[in-house]
Amino acid sequence: MLTSLMPWLLAVAILLAVVGALRRARLWLRGRASNVNVWAGIRAMPKRYLVDLHHVVERDRYISNTHVATAGGFVLASVLAIFLYGFAWESKLLAWLLLAASGAMLIGAVRVAKRRQSPPERLSKGAWMRLPKSLMVFAVSFLILSLPAAGLLPEGFGGVVLAALLTAGIVWGLAEMFIGMTWGGPMKHAFAGALHLAFHRRPERFGGGRSTGLKALNFDDTQAPLGVEKPTDFTWNQLLGFDACVQCGRCEAVCPAFAAGQPLNPKKLIQDMVVGLAGGSDASYSGSPYPGKPLGEHKGGPFQAIVAREGKGLLDPETLWACTTCRACVEECPMMIEHVDAIVDMRRHLTLERGQTPNKGAEVLENLIATDNPGGFNPGSRMNWAADLNLPTLANVKRTDVLLWLGDGAFDMRNQRTLRAFVKVLRSAGVQFAVLGNEERDSGDVARRLGDEATFQHLAKQNIHTLQKYSFRSIVTCDPHSFHVLKNEYPELGGEYVVYHHTTFMERLYRDKQLSLKDWVGGRVTYHDPCYLGRYNGVYDAPRQLLDALGIDRVEMTRSGFRSRCCGGGGGAPITDIPGKQRIPDMRMDDIKASGASVVAVGCPQCTAMLEGVVEPRPQVLDIAELVAQSLIEEETRA
Amino acid sequence: MSRNLAKLPSNDEVSVTVLVSVGQHPVTGRLRRADQDARALEMAMGLSDAEPRVIYAGPLNDSIEPALRGYLGMGVSELKVLRQSEQNDIVPALSAFLNATPSSVILCGSRAELGESSGLVPYQLADALGYTLVANVAVIEKVAASQAVVLQALPRGQRRRIEVALPAILAVDSASPVARQSAYAKATRGFINCVVSDTEEKDATNEWHYAPARKRPKRLKIIKATSARDRFKAAAAKAEGAGGQVLTSVTAEEGAAAILKVLKEEGVLKT
Numbered sequence: 039m040l041t042s043l044m045p046w047l048l049a050v051a052i053l054l055a056v057v058g059a060l061r062r063a064r065l066w067l068r069g070r071a072s073n074v075n076v077w078a079g080i081r082a083m084p085k086r087y088l089v090d091l092h093h094v095v096e097r098d099r100y101i102s103n104t105h106v107a108t109a110g111g112f113v114l115a116s117v118l119a120i121f122l123y124g125f126a127w128e129s130k131l132l133a134w135l136l137l138a139a140s141g142a143m144l145i146g147a148v149r150v151a152k153r154r155q156s157p158p159e160r161l162s163k164g165a166w167m168r169l170p171k172s173l174m175v176f177a178v179s180f181l182i183l184s185l186p187a188a189g190l191l192p193e194g195f196g197g198v199v200l201a202a203l204l205t206a207g208i209v210w211g212l213a214e215m216f217i218g219m220t221w222g223g224p225m226k227h228a229f230a231g232a233l234h235l236a237f238h239r240r241p242e243r244f245g246g247g248r249s250t251g252l253k254a255l256n257f258d259d260t261q262a263p264l265g266v267e268k269p270t271d272f273t274w275n276q277l278l279g280f281d282a283c284v285q286c287g288r289c290e291a292v293c294p295a296f297a298a299g300q301p302l303n304p305k306k307l308i309q310d311m312v313v314g315l316a317g318g319s320d321a322s323y324s325g326s327p328y329p330g331k332p333l334g335e336h337k338g339g340p341f342q343a344i345v346a347r348e349g350k351g352l353l354d355p356e357t358l359w360a361c362t363t364c365r366a367c368v369e370e371c372p373m374m375i376e377h378v379d380a381i382v383d384m385r386r387h388l389t390l391e392r393g394q395t396p397n398k399g400a401e402v403l404e405n406l407i408a409t410d411n412p413g414g415f416n417p418g419s420r421m422n423w424a425a426d427l428n429l430p431t432l433a434n435v436k437r438t439d440v441l442l443w444l445g446d447g448a449f450d451m452r453n454q455r456t457l458r459a460f461v462k463v464l465r466s467a468g469v470q471f472a473v474l475g476n477e478e479r480d481s482g483d484v485a486r487r488l489g490d491e492a493t494f495q496h497l498a499k500q501n502i503h504t505l506q507k508y509s510f511r512s513i514v515t516c517d518p519h520s521f522h523v524l525k526n527e528y529p530e531l532g533g534e535y536v537v538y539h540h541t542t543f544m545e546r547l548y549r550d551k552q553l554s555l556k557d558w559v560g561g562r563v564t565y566h567d568p569c570y571l572g573r574y575n576g577v578y579d580a581p582r583q584l585l586d587a588l589g590i591d592r593v594e595m596t597r598s599g600f601r602s603r604c605c606g607g608g609g610g611a612p613i614t615d616i617p618g619k620q621r622i623p624d625m626r627m628d629d630i631k632a633s634g635a636s637v638v639a640v641g642c643p644q645c646t647a648m649l650e651g652v653v654e655p656r657p658q659v660l661d662i663a664e665l666v667a668q669s670l671i672e673e674e675t676r677a
Numbered sequence: 678m679s680r681n682l683a684k685l686p687s688n689d690e691v692s693v694t695v696l697v698s699v700g701q702h703p704v705t706g707r708l709r710r711a712d713q714d715a716r717a718l719e720m721a722m723g724l725s726d727a728e729p730r731v732i733y734a735g736p737l738n739d740s741i742e743p744a745l746r747g748y749l750g751m752g753v754s755e756l757k758v759l760r761q762s763e764q765n766d767i768v769p770a771l772s773a774f775l776n777a778t779p780s781s782v783i784l785c786g787s788r789a790e791l792g793e794s795s796g797l798v799p800y801q802l803a804d805a806l807g808y809t810l811v812a813n814v815a816v817i818e819k820v821a822a823s824q825a826v827v828l829q830a831l832p833r834g835q836r837r838r839i840e841v842a843l844p845a846i847l848a849v850d851s852a853s854p855v856a857r858q859s860a861y862a863k864a865t866r867g868f869i870n871c872v873v874s875d876t877e878e879k880d881a882t883n884e885w886h887y888a889p890a891r892k893r894p895k896r897l898k899i900i901k902a903t904s905a906r907d908r909f910k911a912a913a914a915k916a917e918g919a920g921g922q923v924l925t926s927v928t929a930e931e932g933a934a935a936i937l938k939v940l941k942e943e944g945v946l947k948t
């Protein structure tokens with residue numbers, strides 16, 4: 039009886055799945071056009087899935103093994119079932135394979151169920167608690183189904199009762215696994231995820247690459263709305279990407295804003311975009327909410343403003359402005375979803391279309407427009423800190439080896455100490471360098487993260503124009519934000535340069551024996567990875583090698599390297615200043631204290647400012663340039 | 678110019694006009710929306726849902742246009758331009774235009790950031806139109822068809838409530854609320870509409886009478902503070918002349934004589 043029913047069950051399930059898939063695809067295709075190479079993406083998809091995605095999943099060993107067993111077992115079992123029961127192939131070998139596949143899936147399903155016994159906070163509950171049961175039912179049903187065909191049980195074993203039970207199990211399993219996959223069940227992640235990997239907006243990320251620069255807005259059409267106001271303003275592959283989320287909450291677990299009790303949770307944000315895509319409210323979301331924002335009050339639809347102009351929409355603006363753009367969420371996301379792109383897209387709308395950059399945002403942007411620096415300082419005073427240093431300017435020398443990019447830290451008294459230390463190191467190593475001096479403008483980093491793409495592009499183009507006049511081999515900067523923008527975001531606007539962060543540069547000087555260093559004395563040191571150096575640019579080793587070269591007793595924090603916790607200073611977060619329960623730099627300082635270090639080595643003016651803003655007593659904050667400058671031997675003999 | 682009283686708009690609604698100029702950043706001198714004018718527009722936008730009329734009189738070119746767009750970025754869809762050549766006095770053009778299309782409330786900044794920056798435009802315009810002028814307006818509390826209640830900013834954060842009959846010119850003080858952010862997209866999409874173009878050179882400065890600067894009379898209040906605390910107290914104290922006398926029920930002549938006596942004592946009047 040069951041064998042005659044099976045082809046029908048399978049056919050109906052597949053048909054419904056196809057209908058669901060088409061409906062879902064129609065939702066995605068409401069988004070804006072995007073430049074993707076469809077065929078190359080589809081061809082590359084299996085490798086992206088098996089290698090790149092797995093690479094991230096593997097950070098949680100338990101789940102990666104579980105996932106291999108479950109997903110591998112499921113895919114294999116489904117294909118075999120289609121041949122065995124859909125096309126009624128009679129093959130003992132296939133039956134044995136089906137037995138093995140559903141067995142593997144069962145093992146995986148049991149492991150999923152175990153993880154779900156007392157699930158960590160970051161996981162969503164709701165329908166996701168049903169999933170392990172459905173997986174087990176599917177696996178067990180097909181396992182038993184395969185036994186007679188494999189010759190392990192007599193045909194017709196168990197009689198009508200077992201047949202009825204099996205039918206029920208198969209219907210349940212197919213409903214969850216096939217139909218649920220395209221109609222919005224938990225298994226949607228497999229279907230949307232596979233396509234998302236194929237049509238990812240940053241294909242450079244696969245195969246070990248890195249793509250972290252924001253994408254430029256096109257201002258040619260003055261009537262085109264700027265940024266993302268409603269879900270359909272995202273590109274179609276961004277919408278598809280949101281749909282791929284498995285609600286694993288890995289992003290939530292690392293988000294500094296969430297931990298600080300600010301009203302942001304990257305997982306919820308992605309789920310809200312899914313709500314917006316299909317229309318509805320967040321009442322059925324079953325994970326952690328935005329801190330301080332109860333569920334069920336927000337709703338939206340594909341053509342409705344995400345941040346409502348009046349009343350409540352899908353998101354409150356504070357949620358978007360709380361993000362430090364630290365990229366920790368993107369780094370952790372096994373589905374390689376691009377949270378930061380989405381957040382900045384929505385900020386672009388708020389800033390460019392509505393003029394609603396909160397708190398000090400408007401003032402900072404006005405300063406950038408009127409004075410080329412966020413503080414509103416006289417641009418003619420950018421070089422005041424170096425009045426006694428006699429730094430050569432490119433306007434005078436025209437060509438040099440190394441262009442020292444100062445960044446806006448030049449206006450900040452604390453950062454001026456770092457800059458002076460770095461100049462001392464450069465001189466001691468005999469590096470030929472020059473500065474732009476008063477010709478330098480803000481790189482545009484903050485303007486861009488605050489959504490003011492117009493001001494960013496304006497500043498960038500002027501800087502590129504200035505740089506065109508001179509000849510130099512490379513740019514070196516003590517500011518990871520300038521570093522990132524010059525290196526990764528200027529090329530799209532026509533400025534391609536060789537750019538180094540000062541730690542990388544000093545490390546090379548040391549390796550080339552241009553620096554003679556004595557051991558640094560002064561206790562234990564830990565190193566805080568700046569987001570824009572580490573996660574944005576993959577520079578993790580050079581700063582550590584430098585510290586080791588100084589003979590420093592270096593300890594690591596629990597969260598370091600690609601898992602480093604943000605200092606709270608990126609993305610214009612100190613400017614928009616969204617209140618939470620605690621401050622992000624305080625949490626980071628607790629990490630530092632927990633490492634037992636008495637000094638934290640930093641490599642970013644923003645990190646320095648944020649960490650030094652933590653009340654004493656606390657470990658001392660020193661830039662790596664300062665540590666190196668203190669250990670120069672040459673200086674000693676001269677003195 | 679004749680003091681003809683402008684008519685209120687027939688539908689009895691209060692119509693609001695904002696006069697704006699081109700500003701200049703105090704540090705870099707880059708052209709921008711003028712701070713006080715932007716505050717005036719902010720105030721106007723808060724008065725009603727209807728869009729205020731925004732008028733600029735003066736030269737128009739590629740470096741001025743982006744500065745004017747700063748006002749459009751605040752959310753008005755159109756800016757009317759009474760185009761004048763660089764040296765022209767803008768008051769005749771403004772008063773002619775406002776006479777032809779009157780408004781019951783005319784808002785503007787107190788002083789321009791560019792040019793002579795004499796702060797005289799609101800006064801000359803009020804004179805030409807025969808409107809009441811209130812200077813240093815910090816807040817508009819209420820506007821009705823024929824009357825408005827405003828708070829005027831006085832030194833040291835003091836405020837004076839003034840009832841003013843409309844039509845009136847309200848010159849906005851820097852103590853008024855800050856202007857909203859100018860949004861790039863609104864600024865680029867807004868419409869700059871040249872309604873009058875008079876580029877014939879009528880160099881207003883030709884008629885000016887130049888005189889050497891005169892020595893100013895010395896201040897009456899002399900602060901002899903020796904410490905920061907004293908200086909603060911002196912700065913924060915209300916201006917109340919000690920040792921003065923209150924003259925009530927005296928004739929005008931007696932009063933005038935008393936005033937003259939004080940002025941002579943203080944050296945303000947020399948003869």
Ligand code: SF4
Nearest residue numbers: 293361362364365367
């Ligand atoms: S970028 Fe950082 S702050 Fe922003 S959502 Fe992701 S983890 Fe949170």
Ligand code: SF4
Nearest residue numbers: 283284286287289371
């Ligand atoms: S966005 Fe990524 S990391 Fe966050 S819950 Fe979804 S799949 Fe997990």
